[in-house]
Amino acid sequence: MDERTAEERILAGLDEEQRAVATTLSGPLCVLAGAGTGKTRAITHRIAYGVHTGVYNPNRLLAVTFTARAAAEMRTRLRDLGVGIVQARTFHAAALRQLQYFWPHAVGGQLPGLLDHKAQIIAEAARRLRLPTDRAAIRDLAAEIEWAKVSMLTPETYLTKALDRGEPGGLDKLAVGRLFQAYEDVKGDRNLIDFEDVLLITVGILQEDPRVAATVRDQYRHFVVDEYQDVSPLQQKMLDLWLGGRDELCVVGDASQTIYSFTGATPRHLLDFPKRYPTANVVKLIRDYRSTPQVVGLANTLLNSRRSGGLTADALWSTPLHLVAQRPAGPSPEFLECSDDEAEAAAVAARIKILIDNGTQASEIAVLFRTNGQSEAYEQALTGAGVGYQLRGGERFFARKEVRDAILQLRAASRAAEEEPLGQLVRDILGNLGYQDEAPKTGGAVREKWESLAALVALADDLVVSRSTPEHTFSVVDLVAELQERATAQHAPTVQGVTLASLHSAKGLEWDAVFLVGLSEGLMPISFADTPETVDEERRLLYVGITRAREFLNFSWSTARTPGGRANRRPSRFLDGLRPAGVGGAPTAGKPVAGRKARKTAAPSVCRVCGQVLTTGAERKIGRCATCPAGYDEAVFEDLRQWRLQEATAADVPAFVVFTDATLIAIAEAAPQDLDELAALPGVGPAKLERYGEAVLEIVASA
Missing domain, CATH: 1.10.150.80 (HRDC domain)
Known part of the structure; x- marks a missing residue:
């Protein structure tokens, strides 16, 4: 029996820097955490240690992060540490909860409806102004309006603040400003608000109603903000209003993982934190527990290879954290040049098949690309190789028909109070929907359906082990409640298929094997990255991709787009100094691949x-x-x-x-x-x- 106190158990297993984070409970704290250094572990253990020592009231601490999935993961970890009552939410979820509570008192009447997607309203606004738009233009205009609102711009101030923003949707700035105003008018006519309005209105209420602000500040005494490098000006404004001049704030981030500046995110808040709070403690987490020395060395080299881009760009580029790998050595990264996109996809699929045949689970493999349009070739190649896959950013897991049907049947079983062990019960119920222990030999829809059901079976098996206690065995009732919570947070279980994802959507995830594909000029960096600042962001994006890999890392590119096409592509400039001399053209700085011995001969x-x-x-x-x-x-x-x-x-x-x-x-x-x-x-x-x-x-x- 473990005779240690709860506090001792919480601190056990933390390294020196993580322990410093976990035991620094008061005052401003800035945690600079590199990829794979255990930042979520450090801050959740900090919260748990503070609660168990009595420094924090669990009802008066708010942990904020940027995605529903990350918030759900944080809640799971806090629950496992015995402090599940602590709230972990996204900025939008926290603001919406406050807005729903205070609206009747501060504004009166019923809260307007929440707009899920902007496309239909933007299309209506464009028709009112007789502006030509298509689907792609509407998508770009939606992104531009979101950027303007999180930057706290109005249709009037947008014109003077967006001079260097190009022409979203092919419209000039004056037209975009008019469309922005028309979009707001349509929303008003239909009594709707969008997600940015949730933050803007909540900020307005907190600024204008001292009673509301005092209530919120009395409710929350301590704040933790994860991924702080992604905070927008609007989110920072809300955080300031929550704090009300206090400094009980812990922020965690890595400026080298700033990849969402196009949405209004800026690392300035993270970089300037010590200036804003001169008494702040700053802790750096640099021990990388995720990746092998070969992967870590390559990631460090990529960032250190960056050269000056001028005063403006240099001001936005911080000295990167130098990660120190803690894992044993692994295989050297591979570099593959192919004749065309089709050949590249086929080669990657063949290598993935070998990995799976050698024992790597398909769910531990990812193919990451710069744009979503690149996924189709890999979907076809993996299907041809008989390898299942899941497309991240496609249909949401809990929206799939087979998943909805499974939850309905599990809910019915929970009312019947079945005595059968949960694992077998779930298999029996899902067997009626087509589940079997062995994966189907075919691909396509049949395989995708099986993988969805298999993910639910695996989740049930895992939860029986992790959530059962001597007093209570995890049951089908508990499983249904867990699935409902996960569906709300879009916290999908692991699906047994190779993940296809854009580099942006891969943020926060990790796999045993990662294939970074399409690494040619024009795709990485993307062709419209035409300033030093945007090229720097593309470098950081590739850095995020590299640091998703635990062990196996493959870089690939093609010299032509189509079979037989003109071979006028060249490898990404970011691979200079990373790839072996002579791979993909002329030698690149004469350096061997990180972690690989130099060649004895040039022959x-x-x-x-x-x-x-x-x-x-x-x-x-x-x-x-x-x-x-x-x-x-x-x-x-x-x-x-x-x-x-x-x-x-x-x-x-x-x-x-x-x-x-x-x-x-x-x-x-x-x-x-x-x-x-x-x-x-x-x-x-x-x-x-x-x-x-x-x-x-x-x-x-x-x-």
Whole structure:
């Protein structure tokens, strides 16, 4: 039995910097937290430690973050730490809750309806002004209006503050300003407010009604704000009004992950926090627990490669945190140049299939791209390879028909008070909807439906383990309540499929293997990033993509858009100094890939069978073309594969972490007699030689 106090258990397992965050409970605190450094762990443990020590009243602390998913994850962690009563909300959710409560007293009457999407109202406003628009233009105009409102601009002040904003929707500034006003008029006519209005109206009430402001400030005494680099001027204004001049505030962020400036987000609030609060404690979290040294080294190099962009750009660029990897070494990142987009998608799908065959779960693999329009090629390639996928940003999980039907049937079962164990009960109920333990062999809609149901089964199994206590076994009633809460917060369970996502939507997520695709000039950085400031943001966006990977990282690009097309594309400038010399054109600064030894010779590797130049890393590793006959005993290779599987299972890591297939083939073909011969083979570094060398030699010798 654990005899430690609750406070001791909360602090156990935190590193020195995380513990400093968790035990600094009073006054302003600024936490600069790099990717993968455990920031959510640090701040949730801080909240829990403050509650358990009596410093915080759990009813009077508000934790704020930027997405419903992040807020739901924070609530889950706080519940697991025994402080589930603490509120964790998005800025909009917190403001809407306050607005709903205070509207009858401060304004009177019924709160206007909340507008879910702007498109229809913007289209109506454009028709009133007889302005030509299409779907793409309406989307751009909606984004522009959102930016204006979170920047606290009106249709009148927009004209003077948006001179460098281009022409959203193809309209000049005067036309956009008129459309902005017409949009507000249509909303007023229909008694509607949008999400930005929720913040604006709440800010207005707090400014104008001292009684409301005093009530809110009495309710909330301490505040925690996550992802503080993404705060907009409007959100900062609301936070200031909540505080009312007090300084019981903890902010957490990383300026190097500022990727939403087009929505009004600015890192200035984070960077200037110590100036605004001179007594603030500043703690830096730089120990990266997520990624291997190879991934971390590449991420650091990307940011450090940035050069001056002039006074304005340099003022917005902060010195990046230098992450220090805490995980063991992993595989070197791969760089792949393809002839066209179709070939690139096929190559990526083939590599993903190999990862899955070697033991990596599909849900632990992601393909990340700059624009949503790039997803189609990868959807087709994965379908052709028989690999399931989920498109992040597509239909929401809880909106899927099979999920809605499943929840209805589970709710019916909860009223029937079934005695069957939850895991089996859920399988039986979902079996009526098409669930089976084995995944279907086909792809498409059948596979997608199965993956949705399988995610619910897996969630039920996980919750029985994590939420059951000696006094109470997690039941179907509890599961239905959990699903209802998750549906409200759009906190979907993990679906067993490869994730396809834009780099922006991947923020806050992580996978074992990440494929960064389409990394050519014009896509990364995107073609309309035409100023030093916007190029810097594209660099940060790629940094976010790199730091999503725990172990395996693949960069790819194509030289032409279509098969047979003109090969006029070149790799992204951000890959200069990252990719190996000679990959994708001329040498790039003459540096080896981070984590990879420099080549001993500049001469190209050639196939020992046919003499042709070897073009891929796997071919160079085994010393021959993939199409040339193998020169090894297949029994030896199979013995090595079985041994690798046992090692990977025992260590709970993907098989390729032990040795890749290409390395096993090289070992089988070379048949090394001692450690020196084994060490000479590509893919066998000092650490792997020490850990696996004797076992490998024994397998080879026994054959």
